[in-house]
Amino acid sequence: MLRNPGDHSTDASWELYDVACQVIPMGSQTHSKVPREELRGIEPCYLERGQGCRVWDVDGNEYIDFRAGLGPITLGYAYPAVVEAVKEQAEKGFVYSYAHPLEVTVAQDLVEIIPCAEEVRFLKTGGEAMSAVHRIARAHTKRDMILTCGYHGWLNVMDRAGVPDAIRSVYEAHPWGDAAAFEDALSRHEGNVAAISVACDYAGIDQAETFLGDLRRLCDANGCVLIYDEIVTGFRLRRGGAQELFGVIPDLAVFAKGMSNGVPLSCYAGKREIMETVRDVVISSTFGGDTLGLAAARAVIGVYQTEDVIGRLWDRGKQLHDGVGEIASRLDIEAGFEGYPPVGIFSFRSGDSPRDADNYSRLCGEMFKRGILLYTVCYPNYSHETEDIDIALSAFDDALTRMKAEGYFSGVSS
Ligand SMILES: Cc1ncc(COP(=O)(O)O)c(C=O)c1O
The missing domain is CATH 3.40.640.10 (Type I PLP-dependent aspartate aminotransferase-like (Major domain))
Incomplete structure (x- = not known):
C-alpha cells in the first residue's frame, strides 16, 4: 500500500545525525551514506532493521529498499x-x-x-x-x-x-x-x-x-x-x-x-x-x-x-525499468532507467545536468515520503516480489505526477 506522504517524518534520524557530526567527520563512514542537507527531515539517515526487501529507520518508517546496503544485499536483508x-x-x-x-x-x-x-x-x-x-x-x-x-x-x-x-x-x-x-x-x-x-x-x-x-x-x-x-x-x-x-x-x-x-x-x-x-x-x-x-x-x-536468484534479479529489475519507462512516457517526462535490470541507473535526461540532479534529489525525497528507498543504482534483490515492484511503480507515478504539476519539468519535456 502506498504511504501517505503527509505522515512522513525523519526527525529522530536528523537529530542523531547532528550528534554524529560532533564525533564523526561527515557523520558517516561511507560517502554515499551521508544524507543530503536539502532533504533534511525527509531522508532517513539511520536504518536500524531490515527484512527481505524492506528496511525500517529510527523514526519507525518502513521502506521498500532499492539501495541494497549500497550493493551487497542480493538475497534480502536478514535472509x-x-x-x-x-x-x-x-x-x-x-x-x-x-x-x-x-x-x-x-x-x-x-x-x-x-x-x-x-x-x-x-x-x-x-x-x-x-x-x-x-x-x-x-x-x-x-x-x-x-x-x-x-x-x-x-x-x-x-x-x-x-x-x-x-x-x-x-x-x-x-x-x-x-x-x-x-x-x-x-x-x-x-x-x-x-x-x-x-x-x-x-x-x-x-x-x-x-x-x-x-x-x-x-x-x-x-x-x-x-x-x-x-x-x-x-x-x-x-x-x-x-x-x-x-x-x-x-x-x-x-x-x-x-x-x-x-x-x-x-x-x-x-x-x-x-x-x-x-x-x-x-x-x-x-x-x-x-x-x-x-x-x-x-x-x-x-x-x-x-534457486534462480539471477533470473529473479533480472525479472524484477525489468519490471521496474519497463514500468518507469511507461510512466515517464505517459507523463511526457525525459527520464528512465539505463543499463541492465540488476544494476539499472535512473536518470532524468533533459540535457541540463544541474537541473536533472536537482530533480533527482527531489524525486528521492518524494519517494522516501512514499516509503521507497532509491539510490543512483537501483538494486533489486531476490526478496522483492512483483507486488513490491508494483508498489514502487505507484510511488514513481504519484511522485512524478506531483513534480510535474509543480512545474519541475516545464520547458524540458519532449
Ligand atoms: C565497482 C566497485 N569497486 C570497488 C568498490 C569498493 O569496495 P569496498 O567499498 O568494499 O572497498 C566499490 C564500492 O562501492 C564498487 O562499487
Missing part, C-alpha cells in the same frame, strides 16, 4: 539461510590462529563459479582486494603502470588529497568504452603497463562485450594483465559476473558485495601462474580468513545453486 549459517559459525568462534576449513570449501566453490579462477584468496573489502591485484600484476609483470576504468574503492582513488605525485603517476584513468584511449596509453607507456583494471559502467553496459574484447586483445598484444572489478557485477549479472555474461575472460578478478549478502568478505581470483606471485608480495591480513564472511558466502552460494 534466513545466511543468518543461520552466521549464527552457527559464531557459536564456534570467528577467527583462529590457523586457517579454517571454510577457506578451502569456499575457494573450491568460487573456482567452480568464476570463469577466470584457478586460485582464490580472501580479504574483507572490495577496495583492498583491488589494491592486492594491482600489486600482484606489478610483481608478475615487473612493470609499474596501472590503467584503470571506473571506481575501484577508496584505496585506489588517486585524484584526491593525500596521494603523493609519485604514486599518482603510476595510475592513469580512462573512460569506459574508449579502447582507443587505452591503446594510446599503452603506446605512451610502452613496456611499462602492468595491467588494465576495469569495472563495468552500468549505464553503458551494452558496450561491454565489444569493449572488454578490445581490452583483452590489447592486454594480450602488450603482455599486460587484464583485471575485472566484479565487486558489483559478481553474483548479480551472473554468479560469475560480467566475465560469465559476456564471455570475455580476464586474468584476475575481484568479487565482494553480493557474494556474502552483506557480511564483509572479498576475494581476488585468477590464473594460477599470476596468483602464485602472491608468494613474493606481502598480502596478509588478520581477518582475511574470518569465518563469518565465509560462512555467509557458503550459504549464499547454496541458495544460488538451488
Whole structure:
C-alpha cells in the first residue's frame, strides 16, 4: 500500500545525525551514506532493521529498499539461510590462529563459479582486494603502470588529497568504452603497463562485450594483465559476473558485495601462474580468513545453486525499468532507467545536468515520503516480489505526477 506522504517524518534520524557530526567527520563512514542537507527531515539517515526487501529507520518508517546496503544485499536483508549459517559459525568462534576449513570449501566453490579462477584468496573489502591485484600484476609483470576504468574503492582513488605525485603517476584513468584511449596509453607507456583494471559502467553496459574484447586483445598484444572489478557485477549479472555474461575472460578478478549478502568478505581470483606471485608480495591480513564472511558466502552460494536468484534479479529489475519507462512516457517526462535490470541507473535526461540532479534529489525525497528507498543504482534483490515492484511503480507515478504539476519539468519535456 502506498504511504501517505503527509505522515512522513525523519526527525529522530536528523537529530542523531547532528550528534554524529560532533564525533564523526561527515557523520558517516561511507560517502554515499551521508544524507543530503536539502532533504533534511525527509531522508532517513539511520536504518536500524531490515527484512527481505524492506528496511525500517529510527523514526519507525518502513521502506521498500532499492539501495541494497549500497550493493551487497542480493538475497534480502536478514535472509534466513545466511543468518543461520552466521549464527552457527559464531557459536564456534570467528577467527583462529590457523586457517579454517571454510577457506578451502569456499575457494573450491568460487573456482567452480568464476570463469577466470584457478586460485582464490580472501580479504574483507572490495577496495583492498583491488589494491592486492594491482600489486600482484606489478610483481608478475615487473612493470609499474596501472590503467584503470571506473571506481575501484577508496584505496585506489588517486585524484584526491593525500596521494603523493609519485604514486599518482603510476595510475592513469580512462573512460569506459574508449579502447582507443587505452591503446594510446599503452603506446605512451610502452613496456611499462602492468595491467588494465576495469569495472563495468552500468549505464553503458551494452558496450561491454565489444569493449572488454578490445581490452583483452590489447592486454594480450602488450603482455599486460587484464583485471575485472566484479565487486558489483559478481553474483548479480551472473554468479560469475560480467566475465560469465559476456564471455570475455580476464586474468584476475575481484568479487565482494553480493557474494556474502552483506557480511564483509572479498576475494581476488585468477590464473594460477599470476596468483602464485602472491608468494613474493606481502598480502596478509588478520581477518582475511574470518569465518563469518565465509560462512555467509557458503550459504549464499547454496541458495544460488538451488534457486534462480539471477533470473529473479533480472525479472524484477525489468519490471521496474519497463514500468518507469511507461510512466515517464505517459507523463511526457525525459527520464528512465539505463543499463541492465540488476544494476539499472535512473536518470532524468533533459540535457541540463544541474537541473536533472536537482530533480533527482527531489524525486528521492518524494519517494522516501512514499516509503521507497532509491539510490543512483537501483538494486533489486531476490526478496522483492512483483507486488513490491508494483508498489514502487505507484510511488514513481504519484511522485512524478506531483513534480510535474509543480512545474519541475516545464520547458524540458519532449
Ligand atoms: C565497482 C566497485 N569497486 C570497488 C568498490 C569498493 O569496495 P569496498 O567499498 O568494499 O572497498 C566499490 C564500492 O562501492 C564498487 O562499487
